[in-house]
Amino acid sequence: MDATGICNQIDKRKLMMELAQGQESARRLQALLQNPVGEDGSELVGQLVEKVLRSLELGLDLLGPSSNQTGENGPRSPGGEQHQVTDFSFEEDPDKGDKKRPVTRDKRGCYKRRKSSQTTRVTVSSTTEDDHAWRKYGQKCILNSKFPRSYFRCTHKYDQGCKATKQVQMMEDDPCKYHTTYIGAHTCNRHPMTWDPPHTSDHVNEEINDPVEAKSDGSTTTIDNLSGFCPSLLEKPAFGLQEGRFDQSEDPVSMMYRLGMKDEEIQSEMECMLIGNSLGHYGFCDFHLDESYF
């Protein structure tokens, strides 16, 4: 099968999964309308509506960019967690080559605050440096804190739509160390879809709202259920899939690069993994799939 055929097959599968997900969310929404709070009290109508809309939007996107005419805002924030009032569509700036900036039509400070469920990770480090390029966009004095908090966004926010941000604050009890909170995963080209906290950090204090539940029983994860989603991965001997096991000591992206897979192949596999992951079929320990990538 040629590359186009594979892509079509994957896209079709993605489309079906998105629509199925939307259908499932709609069913749950229907149930919730009779009982406004979910059985465990955690799922609200608004959240389900958002899930339905997101699945439909992603499905429409898969059918083609022109299919999704849900708004005049152009490419939507795919993860749906940052629907800025500030228009996030991109427009060519004739004065700045192909650099793209969001079109702003509202007053400054107009934005949608990230949901508290946004993936975050907190580290303490003696340096604020890490492997990514960050651009400072703000600084605030925090109540009851001796030191101000600095806000950074990924340098590739506008040219690649990367939504990763971090907040850095000097620690009161040890001003030589920085308390850094990473919010969202990088989706810029440098390291697509990998969670990438600084390797220089002394330790990771805590991880909050991680979208992927880490396995507690060791370093491997059974992936039998994934076979229907990632056929080409099954052909990669180094993944150890013949035994139905996945070695988590190496993050999948690095492994695929090492195996010589092309960027587009890697992206396709990541998309498959995301689908499997969203259905609860799959989980990584130190690897996080962020739906915002799509």
Place this chain on the structure above:
DNA sequence: TACATTTGACCTGC
């Protein structure tokens, strides 16, 4: 000149 940082304004969510 292009890009990064600073800083006050303004918005959102609690």
Place this chain on the structure above:
DNA sequence: GCAGGTCAAATGTA
């Protein structure tokens, strides 16, 4: 109403 997060004009720097 307040604290915190983000925006964007002004300013700095290479």
